[in-house]
Amino acid sequence: MPRRVPEMKPLRLAPVLLASLLGLTASDAAAQRGREQDAAYQELRAGAIVPIREVEARVMARMGGAAYLGPEYDPGSATYRLKFLRGGAVIWVDVDARTGREIGRSGR
DSSP states (O other): OOOOOOOOOGGGTHHHHHHHHHHHHHHHHHHHHHHHHHHHHHHHHTTOSOOHHHHHHHHHTTSTTOEEEEEEEETTTTEEEEEEEETTEEEEEEEETTTOOEEEEEOO
16 A cells, blocks of 8 residues: 655745745845935935924924824935825825925825
């Protein structure tokens, strides 16, 4: 009688593989965020951009109580992107970091 080979359970590896992938993704994202923060710091010290706290205060005053989730900085375009949440909808507000003026908005 042939010997029965146990069934492979590929799904048992899925959590391990997923954790590995997320770990790489998280570390890559952290490295990118660090580079963005370094660029923002250097540009702020050089007087090339408006401080994020000043931009946040201006934008939050016009957001009508939406929950503020945080900023991102893009050194390539010298823009801040502020993320808000209102009624389950995400709102992105783009701001020119050199002037502090809003240049775009998406969401509700």
